[in-house]
Amino acid sequence: MQPRHPTAAVFDGPDDLSAAEGAVVVGRALMLQQAQASGNMQPALRGKILGLLCERDDGEEAVLFRRAATELGARVAHVRPSLDARSSAEEIRHTAYMLGRLYEAIECQGVPSEMVKRIRSSAGVPVRSEEH
Numbered sequence: 001m002q003p004r005h006p007t008a009a010v011f012d013g014p015d016d017l018s019a020a021e022g023a024v025v026v027g028r029a030l031m032l033q034q035a036q037a038s039g040n041m042q043p044a045l046r047g048k049i050l051g052l053l054c055e056r057d058d059g060e061e062a063v064l065f066r067r068a069a070t071e072l073g074a075r076v077a078h079v080r081p082s083l084d085a086r087s088s089a090e091e092i093r094h095t096a097y098m099l100g101r102l103y104e105a106i107e108c109q110g111v112p113s114e115m116v117k118r119i120r121s122s123a124g125v126p127v128r129s130e131e132h
Contacts, residue, residue, distance in 0.1 A: 043072055043073025045069060046074075050105050051099055052106075054080075057078040059109070061109050061130055062109055065107055079099070096123040099119070107128055
């Protein structure tokens with residue numbers, strides 16, 4: 001199965017960016033900051049539904065993620081992880097596939113990096129963790 005998003009299986013975090021790609025990301029971030037300050041913020045994520053995979057949705061990182069995504073126009077769904085080290089490869093693959101069908105991107109917080117890698121390989125959408 002091919003990932004639905006062109007960067008879903010390739011982007012693991014800022015260390016994977018070239019200098020030019022990093023400059024583009026920083027430039028866009030500055031544009032967003034300026035738009036926010038001037039009151040001309042266009043909700044870049046309007047209509048997007050993001051999955052927040054974490055145990056508690058009231059933790060500081062979860063609250064910050066939800067606030068940032070909401071300010072950009074996205075809706076965020078909290079999903080408690082039911083997978084652990086004892087989960088079979090098929091369980092992980094199926095869960096990741098279903099998460100990818102439900103959400104346009106997935107944020108993993110407090111999820112072991114090996115599990116994030118396995119989710120990323122089957123979700124078909126961008127998957128990010130706080131470690132990257």
